[in-house]
Amino acid sequence: MEQFHHGQHVRLRSRVHGTYLHADEDGHGVNLRFRRESMNAAWAVHRHPGKDGQFLLLHSAAYGHYLAATDVPAPPGHRGLRAILSKSEEEVYLRNIGGACLRANGRFWNTDATIDYIEDLDNISRKMLWVVEQIPAREVMPPLPRPIGLPHPMLRSRMIMYMWRNILGGLITCGSFVFWGRSVFRLRNQLVRRLRPMIDLDDPELVMGLPTRDGRMFPLVVDLPSSGHTLHIFLTIAGTPAHEELRYADVDAE
Incomplete structure (x- = not known):
């Protein structure tokens, strides 16, 4: 657990x-990719205290969902069960509370990650070995990806x-609307236009975030997920508490 510090980001x-x-x-x-300079490869560390010690929770810096195990069989050609979202060079095993370990499958076509149970403690598959790479923090929000072409x-x-609260938790405003496409850049533009009757602000001053299950907010800085599910957006202004x-996460850092 010493490789994981609460609040940091890792690969x-x-x-x-x-x-x-x-x-x-x-x-x-979840899947396996060679690209490291991606917010989709960044995982925020959440160390959660339990009655039997601390548990390690990892949630996606891109979409905020926690890395979780299911009882759904892995796709054909993979071992184990499907994994989903719900010291730097030391190798670690990531085992869930049920005793199964996160496993990296094949290198080219077989690029899913699954969980698998350890049958022999003296013969653990090297595909369950993971290197933890710490990601430094950025001091400012990264620029949002620009949209390509017109909607x-x-x-x-x-x-x-969407919901905007003040520093005491009081509701400033909330609302809903239908949004087309995945561009996070266009989403911020639309929200700014909706809020300008209340406050004079430029686009970069409005910061969007998504909630995690434990009530925290993480910044939304990537294009929206392709699933099309309803998104609950928290709003805040740059420079506020x-x-x-x-x-x-500074995913472009060496």
Whole structure:
């Protein structure tokens, strides 16, 4: 557990394949990719106290969902059960409370990560070995990815529900609207236009975040998941105490 510090961001690299554990763009699954300079490869560390000691929780810096194990069989060609979202060079095993370990599958076509149970403690698969790479923090929010082209009329729509509270937790405003596409850049523009009758602000001053299950907020800095599910957006303004509590992973750092 000494490789994981509460609040930091890490990457998980397969010792066997050299691939990184990524959050799928659908915001639900996980996969293995070689690309390391991606927010989808960043995982925020949450150390949660329990009656039998501390538990390690990892949630995606891209979409905020926790890395979790299911009882759903892995796809054909994979071992174990499906894994989903719900000292730097030391190797670690990541075992869930049920005793199964996170496993990196094949290198090229077989690029899913699953969980598998250890049958022989003296013969643990090296595919369950992961290298923990610490990611430094950014001092400022990274620029949002610019949209490519104009919105297409056939893009998937989703409901956006937003909420803005003051530093004491009191509600300033909330609302909902239908949003087309996945561009986080365009989403911020639309929210700014909705809020300008209340406050004069520029686009970069508005900071969007998504909630985690334990009530914390993490910054939304990537394009929206492809699933089209309703998103609950928390809003804050750059420079406020709520904004100062947010942490950004510097995925481009060496």
